[in-house]
Amino acid sequence: MSEEKWTVNFVVYRKKGEGAPHYQTFTLEVSPEEYVIDGVERIWAFHDRSLVFAHACHHSTCGACGMRVNGVEKLTCITRIRDVTSNGGTLRIEPLRNFPVISDLVVDMSRLYVGMDKVHAPAVHPLSMAPLEGEGIKPPREVPMDDGKEYLRLADCIECGLCISACPVAGTAEEYLGPAVLAAAQLQGLGRAPDLTAVVDCVDGVWRCHSAYECTAVCPSSVDPGWRIMDLRRQVLAQRIRRWFGGA
Amino acid sequence: MSQYHAIVVGAGFTGVAIAHDLALRGFRVTVVERGPIANGTSGRTHGLLHSGARYAVNDQESAIECIQENQILRLIVPDAIEPNGGLFIAVDESDLEYREKFIQGCEECKIPIRELTPKEALRIEPNLNPKLLTAFTVPDGTFDPLRLALAFAATAKSNGAVFHLYTDVVDLLTDGQGNIKGVKVWNRAADKRFEIEGDIVVNATGAWVGQITSMAGIRVPIAPTPGVMVAYDKRLTQRAINRLNKPGDGDIVLPQRRMMVVGTTSFSIEDPDYVPVLPDHVALMIERGSELIPALRQTKERGAYMATRPLIGSGAPGRSISRTFKAYDHKETDNVEGLVTITGGKATTLRLMAEKTVDLVCKKLGVNVPCTTAETPLISYRKFYVD
C-alpha cells in the first residue's frame, strides 16, 4: 500500500426526524486505498458526531453499510476510494433508495426482511446450493462431505438491499417482492419448495421484473438476482405447463 | 417476576446477550446503543466460533468457556453459524514442537480433536500449504457477526426489550449521592435528548467501558487492543484454518461466505473511537496467511478492517492478557450504586458473559430467577426488523 494522500470532498445526505433533507460537505484527507466506509466513519469520529450511518462487519459479510456513492449503490466497506473518485474529487454519499430513510444514511429495510421471511430464505444452506468463489452460478460438482454429511455454509445473499435500491420497478411498486427475495426463492428451487410457487407466481412476484438487470450490476455478493429471476420464471412456467398436461 | 428496569448500554455481543438474558428473567429492559446493532468490535470480529483449541495451552479458562459455549450456540442460534469445523496445521518445526502441548491442552479442556496425516488433510482441503507436517481437526465454526447479535436482539425484543439505536449516552443520572439511577441520552436520528430512569445500568460497551464509567468518576482497568483483519475475494477452504502454535499474528484463516478472512494483529491504543487500518499490518496478514494457504497470494483483497478487543487489565502486552471476562459491581469496587460493568471476553462466550453479568445484577437486586439462555433457542434475526 502506498503512502499516497488524496483530498476528497464527501458530500453527505443529511436528514433528522421530520426535517428537510440537505447535503453537507466534509473535506477529508484520505488514502486512495482506503474504503469509502473508512471515510464516513472518520467524518463521524472527527467532524460531526451527529452523523447517523449503519455498518458492522467492514468486510462484506453483514450487508449493513450499503449506500449510494456518486449515484450508484455500493457496499461501502469493499468500495475503495480509488475506484470511485479522484484526488480533489467528490464522493456524493446518499442513503439507499426505495426504503424509508430513518436518518442521514440509514434506511429501514423491513420491506426486504418481510420478503425474505415470506420465501423462507435460509440463512445457512448446504454447500451444493452455494455459488462458490463467485465464478458462475451452478453449484460445484464435487461437494465436500464430513462423515457422509454435507457441509452447511452461510448464504451468499447478505441482505444488503442494494438490489432493491437499484431496481427501477421497486421504486414505484412498493409491494414488489424484489430481486433478493426472488433470488432466495430460486436458490431453494420450486421443485424442492413447491409452496413457493404461489408466493412468486403472482402480481407482485416474478412477473413484475422488467429485466433491467440493475440488481445483478450492483450485487456485491455474486448472487446475480437478474439471472435467478429469469431462471425462476423458467421454473414457474415449466411447472405450470406440466400441470396443463396433467403432470404433478 | 421482577419488575425492575434495567438499562443496557451498548448493543454489541455482550449488550444484546445481556438484554436477552434480562428479558428472559423478567426484567423490563431498555437498550441504548450509539450506532446500529454490533457496529463496534462485535460486528468487526473475525467470525471464528472458537473450539477453544486456540487457548488450550496458555489460557485454559478461556478454552473451557469456548468449547462449552461453542456447543450451546450451535443449538440456540443455528441461523448465524456455519458448522464447518476447523483444522490446526503445523507448517514448520516450531509448530511441531507445540504438538504435544496442544494434544495435552485439548484433552484437559475436553476439546475433541483428531490428528490427520498431511495426505488426509490435503485431500479434504486441497488449498493448504502442501508442506504441512501434521493437522488436527477441531470443532471450530464460522459465524456471521451481525446476525449472531441480531438473533439475540430479536429475541430480547420479542420478550419486551426496547432498543434505542443511534442514541448516545451523554451522561449518567445520579441521585445526588453519586449513585446511578439512569442515563441521559441523545437520539441522533431524531436529534432528540431525553432521560431514561432505571433500577440498574449495565455498562456493556466493550472497549468503550471507560468512557461510561468516567461519567461516574470511575476508572476501570481496560486495555483497548485493536487487531487488523483482511478479507480475500475467494473461498479457498471449507474449514477454519489455524496455525498449530501459540497465539500470534495472522494465525487464523477463516472462510466466510465467499471469502477468506485472515487475522489478526495486536497492539495498544488509547481512544478506540477510530482506529486506522495500518498498511504494514495488512502486508503482515498476507505474509502469515499465505504460510497456511499459499493461494491467498494470488487472491484479491476484498476488505481490510480493525476491531478493538476490550481486554482486561493494563500494563501487560495484548497477547499475554487472558481472553476471559469480568463483571464489576461498582458498589463493591467504587462504592457507586446502580452501575455494573462487563468487559473482556470474546464473541464465542457472549452468552456466558451475559449469564454471569445478569447473575450479578440479580444478586444485587435480590431477584431469584435462574438463567435459561443455554436452553432457549433464539428466533430468526430478521424478527429484529419485522414485528
Next chain:
Amino acid sequence: MQNTISQPKAGESYLLWFIKIVTGLLIIVILFIHFLVNHYLAPEGLLSHAEVVAYYRNYPIVPIMEGFFLVFVVSHSLIGTRSILLDLNLKKNIMRVVDALLVTVGLVATGYGIWLLFAVINWGA
C-alpha cells in the same frame, strides 16, 4: 428458522405475462411476413385508396392476416400498458377500473378494426 407462513397474494399469475410474450413474438412474425408480402405483391407501396382496396380484394389472406395482427397488437399493447400501470402500485379498486377500461378499449379497437377491414373490402360493392 422460524418464519411466518407465507400468504400468497391474490392476483393474476403467469398467464397475462405469457400472453404478452407470445403476442409479442407473433407480432414480429406477422410484421416480417407483412413486409415480405407487401414488398412482393405491392412493390409500389400502398399509397392510394384504390390501391389498398384492390390489394385487399385480390389477396384475401391479407385482410385475414391484418385482422390477426390487429388482435395481437392491441392485446400486447394493453397488457403492456397494464403492466406499466401496475408498476405505479395503484390501489386495488382503481386497478379494477383500469382493467375494465383496458378491456373496453381492447374490444372497441378490435371491433372497429374488423369493421374497417370489411369497409375497405366492400368499398363500392
Next chain:
Amino acid sequence: MENPTKKPNTRGILDWFDPRGRRVGGWGFILNRLTAIGLTVYLYLHLIMLGKLAQGPEAYDSFIAFAKQPLIMFGEMLVIIGGLYHGLNGVRIALNSFGVGVPAQKQLLYGVLGLTLVGSLIFGLRMFATH
C-alpha cells in the same frame, strides 16, 4: 425502530427513465419502456387515421398527401426505430425469461442496438429514396 415518515425514499416514475448511475441493462429497460409508450400512442393514432379508408378515396388520399411533410416523416422514422428496438429487445427478454442467454444479456443488448441501427438505416434510405 423510530421512523417518522415510513414513506420510501423514491423518486417515483423518474426511476423508470433516469439513466444516471445505471448500467447497460438499465438503459435497455429505459429504452424499452419509452418505446413501449411511444408505440402505444402511435398504434391508437394509426388506427384512428386508418378510419379515413372507410371515408373514401378523397379523405384517405388527401391524408396520405398531408402525411408527406417532413415532420410526419420524421415521426414515422421514430416509429420504425422504436418498433425495431422494442421488437428486438422483446426477443432478448423473452429468451432471457426462458433461461436463455442471461449471462450474455449485455452483449445481446448491444446486438439489439446494432440491429436496430442497421435496420433503421435501411428503412431510412428506402424512405428517402421512394419520396
